[in-house]
Amino acid sequence: EVQLVQSGAEVKKPGESLKISCKGSRYSFTNYWIGWVRQMPGKGLECMGIIYPGDSDTRYSPSFQGQVTISADKSISTAYLEWRSLKASDTAIYFCARQDDGYNLDIWGQGTMVTVSS
Amino acid sequence: NFMLTQPHSVSESPGKTVTLSCTRSSGSIASNYVQWYQQRPGSAPTTVIYEDNQRPSGVPDRFSGSIDSSSNSASLTISGLKTEDEADYYCQSYDSSKWVFGGGTKLTVL
Numbered sequence: 001e002v003q004l005v006q007s008g009a010e011v012k013k014p015g016e017s018l019k020i021s022c023k024g025s026r027y028s029f030t031n032y033w034i035g036w037v038r039q040m041p042g043k044g045l046e047c048m049g050i051i052y053p054g055d056s057d058t059r060y061s062p063s064f065q066g067q068v069t070i071s072a073d074k075s076i077s078t079a080y081l082e083w084r085s086l087k088a089s090d091t092a093i094y095f096c097a098r099q100d101d102g103y104n105l106d107i108w109g110q111g112t113m114v115t116v117s118s
Numbered sequence: 119n120f121m122l123t124q125p126h127s128v129s130e131s132p133g134k135t136v137t138l139s140c141t142r143s144s145g146s147i148a149s150n151y152v153q154w155y156q157q158r159p160g161s162a163p164t165t166v167i168y169e170d171n172q173r174p175s176g177v178p179d180r181f182s183g184s185i186d187s188s189s190n191s192a193s194l195t196i197s198g199l200k201t202e203d204e205a206d207y208y209c210q211s212y213d214s215s216k217w218v219f220g221g222g223t224k225l226t227v228l
Contacts, residue, residue, distance in 0.1 A: 035217055037217075037219075044206075044208065044219060044220075044221045044222040045155075045157075045163065045208055045210075045219040045222070046219065047216050047217035047218070047219065049216070050215065050216065050217070059215035059216060060216075061216045095162055095163070097163075099217075100168075102151055102168060102169045103150065103151055103153070103211070103212040103217075104151070104153050104165055104168035104169065105153065105155070105163070105165065105210065105217070106165060106168070106174075108162040108163055108164070109162065110162055111162055
């Protein structure tokens with residue numbers, strides 16, 4: 001079964017750094033765009049940015065440019081989302097998703113809950 | 119850049135038909151495919167319609183999608199509503215290398 005498996009829930013303090021992961025399996029990881037989607041508590045879906053693991057071409061949504069870093073390690077079929085200095089407002093569920101050729105997000109990770117609290 | 123606007127909430131009775139709308143703010147709705155995702159509480163979204171009107175395998179034919187250039191909007195129609203259809207529904211398209219989501223519609227089946 002084609003799947004994306006994300007790392008587990010995190011509890012952090014403001015100012016701390018964090019890197020969460022999204023591992024693809026049973027498909028050619030380098031041939032599909034992968035994106036990160038934020039869902040704040042009780043709110044909708046927001047695209048943070050996307051990456052093409054084949055060449056690490058990365059595109060950020062304007063609201064998230066400079067706030068996070070998206071990367072990928074194609075040797076282990078894993079994409080990452082990283083913060084250098086977390087804020088309480090980063091508390092949310094973060095999903096990774098695979099984009100197919102028609103821009104459908106056909107495979108989703110299970111989500112990673114990030115809680116930032118002092 | 120464009121936005122996708124969805125009604126915040128819709129309610130309908132079991133067995134009825136409901137249509138959820140998704141209006142594009144600028145540019146033609148036909149310019150980029152529209153997808154629809156269902157998200158139940160505590161779960162990741164799943165596709166119910168892709169490429170405007172295509173159903174993934176496993177999605178019942180009670181779900182259908184369309185676009186209307188005159189209103190510059192996309193629609194998701196669910197017929198024969200079941201209580202299990204109660205969920206949040208998001209439309210999504212693509213613009214300048216990023217995914218654009220509508221704000222989501224909470225569908226209540228009561």
